[in-house]
Structure formats: structure tokens, C-alpha cells
Amino acid sequence: MGEVILTMKEIDKSFPGVHALDHVNFEVRRGEVHALMGENGAGKSTLMKVLTGIYKKDSGTIIYEGKETEFSSTREAQDAGVVIVHQELNMVGDLTVAQNIFIGREPKKGIRIDDKKMIEDSKALFEELNIDINPKEKMSNLTVGKQQMCEIAKAISHKAKVIIFDEPSAALTEKEIADLFVIIRDLREKGLGIVYISHRMDEIKVITDRVTVMRDGGYVGTLITKDSTKEDIINMMVGRVIYEDPKTHSMVAPDAPVVLKVENLNAGKMVQDVSFELRKGEILGFSGLMGAGRTETARALFGADPKQSGKISIMGKDGQLHEVHINTPQDAVKAGIGYLSEDRRRYGVVVQKSITENSTLATMEEFTSGLFINKAKEKKVTQKYIEELATKTPNAEQLVVNLSGGNQQKVVIAKWLIRDCDILIFDEPTRGIDVGAKNEIYKLMSKLAAEGKSIIMISSEMTEVLRMSDRVIVMCEGKKTGEIDISEATQENIMDKATRNID
Amino acid sequence: MTNKKKKSLLSDQRFIVLLVIIALVIVYSIFSKEFRKYTTILSMLDFSYYNTLLAIGVTFPLITAGVDLSIGTGMICYALIGGTLVRNYNCPIVLAMLICVAVGMIIGLLNGILIGVMDLAPFLATLCTCMITRGIGSLFSATPWPTNGQPGGWFHSIFKLTFGSGRSALRLPIGFVFVVLLVLLMEFVLNHTKFGRYTIAIGSNKEATRLSGINVKFYHVMVYVVSGLFAGLAAIAYAAVTPTVQPGTGAGLELDAIGGVFVGGVSATGGYGSVIGSLAGIFVIMLLKTGLPYIGLSANWQQIITGLVLIGAVLIDILKRKRAVVA
Numbered sequence: 050m051g052e053v054i055l056t057m058k059e060i061d062k063s064f065p066g067v068h069a070l071d072h073v074n075f076e077v078r079r080g081e082v083h084a085l086m087g088e089n090g091a092g093k094s095t096l097m098k099v100l101t102g103i104y105k106k107d108s109g110t111i112i113y114e115g116k117e118t119e120f121s122s123t124r125e126a127q128d129a130g131v132v133i134v135h136q137e138l139n140m141v142g143d144l145t146v147a148q149n150i151f152i153g154r155e156p157k158k159g160i161r162i163d164d165k166k167m168i169e170d171s172k173a174l175f176e177e178l179n180i181d182i183n184p185k186e187k188m189s190n191l192t193v194g195k196q197q198m199c200e201i202a203k204a205i206s207h208k209a210k211v212i213i214f215d216e217p218s219a220a221l222t223e224k225e226i227a228d229l230f231v232i233i234r235d236l237r238e239k240g241l242g243i244v245y246i247s248h249r250m251d252e253i254k255v256i257t258d259r260v261t262v263m264r265d266g267g268y269v270g271t272l273i274t275k276d277s278t279k280e281d282i283i284n285m286m287v288g289r290v291i292y293e294d295p296k297t298h299s300m301v302a303p304d305a306p307v308v309l310k311v312e313n314l315n316a317g318k319m320v321q322d323v324s325f326e327l328r329k330g331e332i333l334g335f336s337g338l339m340g341a342g343r344t345e346t347a348r349a350l351f352g353a354d355p356k357q358s359g360k361i362s363i364m365g366k367d368g369q370l371h372e373v374h375i376n377t378p379q380d381a382v383k384a385g386i387g388y389l390s391e392d393r394r395r396y397g398v399v400v401q402k403s404i405t406e407n408s409t410l411a412t413m414e415e416f417t418s419g420l421f422i423n424k425a426k427e428k429k430v431t432q433k434y435i436e437e438l439a440t441k442t443p444n445a446e447q448l449v450v451n452l453s454g455g456n457q458q459k460v461v462i463a464k465w466l467i468r469d470c471d472i473l474i475f476d477e478p479t480r481g482i483d484v485g486a487k488n489e490i491y492k493l494m495s496k497l498a499a500e501g502k503s504i505i506m507i508s509s510e511m512t513e514v515l516r517m518s519d520r521v522i523v524m525c526e527g528k529k530t531g532e533i534d535i536s537e538a539t540q541e542n543i544m545d546k547a548t549r550n551i552d
Numbered sequence: 553m554t555n556k557k558k559k560s561l562l563s564d565q566r567f568i569v570l571l572v573i574i575a576l577v578i579v580y581s582i583f584s585k586e587f588r589k590y591t592t593i594l595s596m597l598d599f600s601y602y603n604t605l606l607a608i609g610v611t612f613p614l615i616t617a618g619v620d621l622s623i624g625t626g627m628i629c630y631a632l633i634g635g636t637l638v639r640n641y642n643c644p645i646v647l648a649m650l651i652c653v654a655v656g657m658i659i660g661l662l663n664g665i666l667i668g669v670m671d672l673a674p675f676l677a678t679l680c681t682c683m684i685t686r687g688i689g690s691l692f693s694a695t696p697w698p699t700n701g702q703p704g705g706w707f708h709s710i711f712k713l714t715f716g717s718g719r720s721a722l723r724l725p726i727g728f729v730f731v732v733l734l735v736l737l738m739e740f741v742l743n744h745t746k747f748g749r750y751t752i753a754i755g756s757n758k759e760a761t762r763l764s765g766i767n768v769k770f771y772h773v774m775v776y777v778v779s780g781l782f783a784g785l786a787a788i789a790y791a792a793v794t795p796t797v798q799p800g801t802g803a804g805l806e807l808d809a810i811g812g813v814f815v816g817g818v819s820a821t822g823g824y825g826s827v828i829g830s831l832a833g834i835f836v837i838m839l840l841k842t843g844l845p846y847i848g849l850s851a852n853w854q855q856i857i858t859g860l861v862l863i864g865a866v867l868i869d870i871l872k873r874k875r876a877v878v879a
Binding site for chain 1: 745746749752757765766767823
């Protein structure tokens with residue numbers, strides 16, 4: 050490790066109603082990989098946004114290369130050599146690799162863009178980093194891993210001295226992660242300061258030199274990675290030792306009937322020949338890495354996206370399975386399936402509308418007498434579910450945008466319960482939801498299952514999968530690669546199947 | 553969390569617009585003796601009917617974050633078709649009026665299918681039907697609908713009851729009552745029916761609405777049918793207050809209506825709006841359009857001031873949204 054290149058001292062930042070950063074300290078040295086850890090909402094991203102000029106700090110100092118600095122935009126930070134590689138890649142899919150890398154600072158020849166120079170410069174960059182990518186390739190044709198490599202190349206080309214990786218491995222395959230680490234080690238060798246944000250403890254141990262932990266917007270402490278254990282870090286993150294008991298055996302009755310049978314479902318590249326059964330009262334976990342095709346499977350099943358083939362059968366009132374044709378979400382809802390999207394704000398709720406309007410959206414027929422909406426009935430039913438699900442809100446007229454993530458999720462659950470759906474697809478049920486509310490959602494899901502609802506739960510969080518599922522289906526690159534009863538499921542055998550198809 | 557129900561009257565855009573209307577009327581009245589005359593008010597009301605009807609209709613596509621550019625030229629086109637039927641084919645006036653509305657709904661249906669089913673951008677789709685209706689209108693010759701006293705001339709009395717004759721005739725603007733009733737009806741439709749609820753939901757988050765198992769395509773089409781229906785009604789009002797319907801006119805009237813709706817508080821990104829607001833908004837536009845000459849400002853100023861007022865209205869909307877996000 051070299052000398053300190055960046056110091057953030059006593060950084061404080063508030064948003065209306067939230068103290069996002071509470072006097073946080075952080076430093077990066079040349080030639081080190083410094084992990085920044087903490088649960089969702091701990092303030093890691095906010096801290097990095099303050100650093101790169103997206104947010105303005107309320108107080109505190111930033112010292113970069115010996116001088117007190119405050120960047121007023123990412124552009125300014127970039128020019129000074131502080132570059133962030135975002136989790137969601139900021140690439141223009143329709144442009145080529147070279148065009149993306151040099152976007153905003155294209156080399157010119159007269160008034161013309163010098164494409165040749167751009168391509169050659171890109172090639173030189175890739176050679177330096179030992180990456181094999183054709184600069185003339187269209188960005189959208191690359192895998193997520195390759196796109197990330199391009200982001201890194203772009204950062205390097207900015208003469209970066211500090212590179213921030215914001216959960217870089219979330220969307221990568223094991224091999225791609227290995228490649229990424231080679232590059233990161235190489236950058237460290239060259240004396241760059243690297244900030245590595247990740248939730249994956251194993252990676253932290255492998256790649257980082259120091260770990261700084263944040264909790265609830267505050268600074269907890271900094272550890273030397275090789276001198277500390279996983280438990281040390283976890284304890285700092287949660288502030289207390291918590292140990293979530295994974296489920297040890299299936300809670301489903303052995304004679305529970307199959308309520309949904311999917312056979313050879315095909316929908317594009319992401320869903321290939323997927324077959325599975327869902328039983329009454331079961332929570333069926335769908336595990337896999339990002340881009341494994343789990344959401345796509347759910348959307349095809351729900352009729353949200355077109356499918357090429359596949360037979361879907363659902364248990365009818367007579368207790369027998371009947372084939373249903375689901376081509377639109379309307380068909381799926383009629384068949385008793387409700388879908389809770391991973392992206393609630395885009396696909397789940399109508400944020401600018403009230404809880405009542407959202408709750409009854411799928412069930413208008415029941416609340417219209419003649420032509421008109423029976424608002425009294427609407428309100429009564431919504432109120433009932435607010436109480437039943439313990440949704441925290443002053444009243445049923447509250448706009449959904451004003452609710453927390455967990456409470457928004459409850460509104461979506463209420464929507465499907467009012468509709469009386471028997472099969473619920475939870476896609477990342479606790480994404481963006483804080484720890485306390487997470488537990489509530491888990492309890493709610495268990496309760497629903499115990500009451501006889503059947504649940505498909507797509508989750509990228511291993512602890513969630515192991516804690517909630519009765520059975521786990523593992524997918525990888527559009528194919529089902531495993532089906533494991535919870536009594537046999539371990540983090541290792543799931544991860545093994547989740548990466549099985551990777552060459 | 554603050555209780556949103558207790559928001560002050562001042563934060564309701566409709567109330568602000570009402571204040572603007574009152575202020576405009578007061579200013580005009582002080583500066584212009586002419587403006588204070590009953591006949592001035594009457595003629596202003598006369599010309600407000602079709603504008604308001606267009607505004608009522610176009611409120612719905614605007615709430616879905618769409619637009620309907622075909623209503624202005626469409627209205628003229630339907631009025632020409634109706635007038636020609638009455639003049640040249642002895643069509644009963646009632647039938648001619650029904651045909652106006654029916655053709656309006658057909659064009660609306662076409663818009664709706666292009667937008668809701670075939671996924672054309674609303675701007676593009678209705679720009680095309682705007683051209684088409686203008687072209688169809690041009691195929692007809694200038695058409696006076698029957699005037700008062702002629703057979704079928706009674707239809708004028710839908711909008712104004714006239715007692716006596718000549719300059720001293722006493723006229724009652726009964727059309728205003730009907731228009732207000734229609735506004736209230738459509739406000740009710742917007743807030744208390746499935747159609748209204750879905751219109752708002754589509755504008756607010758179309759994908760979430762679709763994933764709630766709602767037949768979004770059907771309701772999206774219906775939104776444009778309603779817009780077309782009101783363009784048809786506006787055609788009748790237009791014929792009632794204009795001596796002759798001229799082919800090739802009507803372009804730009806949709807912009808008055810759309811502007812009025814935005815002044816009235818429909819969100820520029822959809823998902824929120826009110827028909828009563830649209831009524832108030834259209835009166836601001838009308839007052840600016842017809843009133844400014846009374847205080848000695850040339851008509852050119854009207855466009856400039858209207859533009860500025862619109863910017864103000866849309867800014868209010870954006871500020872409101874920003875505040876909502878922070879909260």
C-alpha cells in the first residue's frame with residue numbers, strides 16, 4: 050500500500066427526513082483495494098455519490114491528492130481521475146464499443162470524428178488490460194461481463210487514479226469475476242486506489258486489502274482484511290450477531306396436490322425448456338445468478354412477455370389440473386396467478402395514486418355496481434387489508450409514493466389477495482426493503498403459504514432462498530439446472546448448479 | 553408523513569386558475585367599457601362551447617400521457633360532412649348531428665387502434681389523422697348549416713335561446729348550462745367509473761396496469777374514442793355559432809384546447825387531471841384570446857402571453873412533482 054490518495058472526513062449529508070450520512074470517515078491509499086461494506090441502505094452509495102459530485106455534502110472535508118476538493122459533477126471528478134463503475138452499466142447499446150468508450154470526447158480529424166484513431170486507442174486500452182473485445186462490436190451484443198470490462202477500460206482511459214466499483218460482480222459469472230479480479234489486481238499493481246463495494250463476503254476476502262463497514266448511514270470501523278474473519282465483518286455490519294436459521298425441511302404436506310404444472314416453457318434465449326411443478330402451500334424458490342432467466346420465466350408464465358411454446362396447467366375447482374392458455378396478464382390473473390415484480394415502482398404499483406386505488410386495481414369489477422365505482426366498499430376492503438398486512442400508513446388515501454419499500458410491497462400483496470389469487474409469484478420480494486420490514490414480508494409469505502396459497506419466489510439472496518423455500522429450483526443461462534429439496538439445499542450446491550452451464 | 557388530505561386550497565391548480573380568470577375579468581372590465589357589455593360576454597360564451605367540448609375530450613388522452621392533434625381539423629371535417637348532408641341531401645338535422653358524432657368516434661377509434669393496439673406514438677398517429685381529416689374536409693365546399701328560421705335552424709337553440717329579433721333580440725346562453733353539465737358528467741366519469749380509473753392508471757403507469765391483468769389495449773382505445781366523440785359534439789357547437797363552416801380551417805384549434813387542459817392542471821406526464829380544471833383552463837385561454845384586444849393589446853400578444861401562461865402552468869406541475877418525490 051502506498052500513501053493516502055483520498056481522505057473523506059466527517060462527511061455529513063441529510064435528505065428530508067433521512068440522515069443519510071452521519072459523520073463518515075473513509076480513506077483510500079494508492080495500490081490498495083478497499084472494500085466498502087454495509088447492508089442495503091447503510092449509505093455506501095450515498096457516500097460515493099457525495100465523492101463523485103452527484104450529491105453535495107452538508108459538512109465534512111474531502112482531501113484528494115493532498116488538496117481539499119469538492120467535485121461539483123461526475124464530469125469534474127472524472128477529469129480529476131476519480132471514476133465510478135456503476136452497477137447498472139451506463140452504456141449506449143446501439144453504439145460500438147469504441148464509440149462508448151470515447152463518448153463525449155471523441156477524437157476529431159477536422160470536424161469529422163476520427164473513427165480509426167478511436168478504434169486503435171480502444172485496442173491499445175484492451176491490450177493494456179489484457180481484454181479480448183472487438184472495439185467495432187455493437188455494445189448490446191456483448192455479455193454483461195464484457196460490458197463491464199468496457200466500463201473499466203473507459204475508466205482507465207480517463208487516466209483514473211481512484212476507481213470505484215459499485216457491486217461489480219452482481220451480474221457476472223464466476224469466470225467473469227475471475228477475469229475481473231485479474232484486472233483489479235493489475236490496477237492495484239499500477240498504484241491505483243480502488244474502492245470495492247460488494248455484499249459477497251468471499252470476494253471481499255479474496256480481493257481486498259482493507260474493509261470499511263458502514264451501518265445506518267454511520268461509520269462503524271475499518272479492518273485489515275487478512276487479519277479479520279468473516280464473522281468480524283458481519284458483526285460490524287449488523288451490529289449484533291444474527292443467525293438466520295435456514296429452513297431444515299419442507300413445510301408442505303406430503304400429499305399436497307400440484308396446483309401449477311409448467312412443461313417445456315420456451316421464451317427466447319432466456320427461457321429454454323423450463324419445466325416445474327408447484328404444490329399447494331409451497332414456497333418454491335428460484336435461485337440463480339442475475340441473468341439466469343428466472344424473471345423471464347415468471348414473465349412468460351404470467352403472459353407479460355410472449356412465449357414460443359410450453360404447456361401450463363392449473364388446478365381447477367374440481368381439484369384436477371387443466372391446461373390454460375395464458376397469452377396476456379389478463380389471462381393469468383383470470384387463472385388465479387398474481388405477479389409481484391422485482392421492480393415495484395415500474396411494474397408493481399402506480400406510485401402517484403393512493404393505496405386504495407392500487408389495492409383494487411386488479412379487481413375493479415367487484416367494486417363497480419352498475420357503471421359506478423363503489424368507493425365506500427373500496428375503502429372498507431382496503432382498510433381491512435391495511436390492518437391484516439399491518440401496512441404502515443396514516444390512511445388508505447395516502448399516495449403509494451410516500452410509503453417505504455416494504456409497505457409498497459404490502460400494497461401489491463393486498464392487490465392480489467383482494468383478487469383472490471391462489472398462485473403468487475414474488476420476484477425478489479425484499480429488494481430495496483430494509484431489514485426490519487424484510488422479516489415482516491417473510492412472515493407474511495410463510496403465513497400465506499400456511500393458508501394454502503402457493504408461492505413462487507425468485508430471489509438472488511442466498512439466505513432468503515435457504516430461509517423461505519420448501520424446494521429450490523436453480524436456473525442458469527435460461528435453463529433449469531437443478532431442483533433441490535430444502536433439506537438437502539446448501540449454499541454450495543445451489544451455487545454449483547447456478548454456474549453449471551458456464552464454460 | 554403529512555396528511556395529504558389537508559392540503560390548502562391554494563395548492564389546487566384549479567383554484568389558482570379560477571383566481572386568474574377572475575383577475576382577468578376584473579382587469580378587462582376596468583380598462584374596457586366595451587368588455588362589460590352583455591353582448592361581449594355572450595359572444596365569448598358562444599365561442600367557448602366548441603373549445604370547451606374539445607378540451608373535455610382531449611383531457612382523456614392527455615391524462616394517459618398521450619395527445620390528440622386531430623380534434624381541431626376533425627371538428628371542421630365533421631361539421632362540413634353534417635352541413636353538406638343537410639344542405640345537399642335533405643338530411644334531417646338530428647341525423648346530421650348524430651353523424652357528426654359518429655364520424656368523430658370513428659376517427660377516434662382509428663386513433664385508438666393506431667396508438668393502443670399498434671403502438672404508434674400518439675403524436676404521430678394523431679398528426680396523421682389531423683392531416684387526413686383536414687384533407688377530407690377540403691373535399692367539401694364551404695357549408696352553411698341552416699340558419700335560424702330555416703328548417704332545422706332550431707338546433708341553434710340548443711346553445712342559445714333567442715327571444716325577439718334583430719339587434720334588440722334577447723339571447724340566453726343556455727349552451728353554457730349544457731357544457732357545464734357535460735363537464736360535471738365527465739368529471740364524474742373520470743373519478744367514479746372503471747373507465748376513468750383505468751385512464752388515470754394507464755397515464756400513471758401503463759405497465760403496472762397491464763400487469764394487474766387489465767385489458768389496457770381496450771381502455772387505451774376507448775380514451776381516443778371519447779376524444780373523438782367530443783370532437784363530434786364540438787362540430788355541432790361550431791356549426792351553431794359560425795355562419796359558414798370553411799374547409800381547410802380548424803388547424804390550431806386543437807392547440808387552444810390542449811393548452812387549456814394543461815393550464816387546467818393535467819399533468820404533462822399523464823396520470824393526473826380533472827375535467828373541471830380543463831373547463832377553467834380553456835376560459836383562461838379564451839379570455840386571453842378574445843379579451844386582450846379590449847385592453848388595447850394586439851392579437852399577436854395573445855399568442856405570446858398564452859405561451860407564457862402555459863409555461864407557468866407546466867412549471868407548477870413539475871414543481872409539485874419534485875416536492876412529491878422529496879416527500
